[in-house]
Amino acid sequence: MIKPASILLVEDNPMDVELIVDAFKEARLGNKIHVAKNGKEALEFLFGEGKFADRKLYPLPDIVLLDLKMPGIDGHEVLRRIKGAEMLKRLPVIILTSSRDEGDRAMSYDNGANSYLVKPVSFGEFLIVVKQVSDYWLTLNVEPPME
Numbered sequence: 001m002i003k004p005a006s007i008l009l010v011e012d013n014p015m016d017v018e019l020i021v022d023a024f025k026e027a028r029l030g031n032k033i034h035v036a037k038n039g040k041e042a043l044e045f046l047f048g049e050g051k052f053a054d055r056k057l058y059p060l061p062d063i064v065l066l067d068l069k070m071p072g073i074d075g076h077e078v079l080r081r082i083k084g085a086e087m088l089k090r091l092p093v094i095i096l097t098s099s100r101d102e103g104d105r106a107m108s109y110d111n112g113a114n115s116y117l118v119k120p121v122s123f124g125e126f127l128i129v130v131k132q133v134s135d136y137w138l139t140l141n142v143e144p145p146m147e
Helices: 014-026 039-047 075-084 102-110 123-140
Strands: 006-010 032-036 063-066 093-097 115-118
Touching: 006 014, 006 039, 014 032, 014 123, 032 039, 039 063, 039 075, 063 075, 063 123, 075 093, 075 102, 102 115, 115 123
Parallel strands: 006 032, 006 063, 063 093, 093 115
Antiparallel strands: none
């Protein structure tokens, strides 16, 4: 049996975290979701620093769902650091944000985002997005080769 893919959700809004996690449960997707509540925590998780040093407890995720608008280290900086790190540069990063700003979209793709999704408003729409993310990124997409 293939193990479900793990996801790192980087989101500072507790309501959005609950909505996304509930959508994965409602869709009956067995993915392990780790939540980082800000950019600093996301980077510590991804680089295995501090409380995330134990890779058995905190393995690298298969994909990252990344919000852009966060206090402190924002999503753009997190994305730059991920794509600038040799060990992480091939990790799929999906921007999941409320921003429809063309500048945010352009900067995200310029910095290596693999996809840019605008957060839906309703739970039903969130459910559709979660299923599509799972279908494509966790099922159909062929991972890059290991280095």
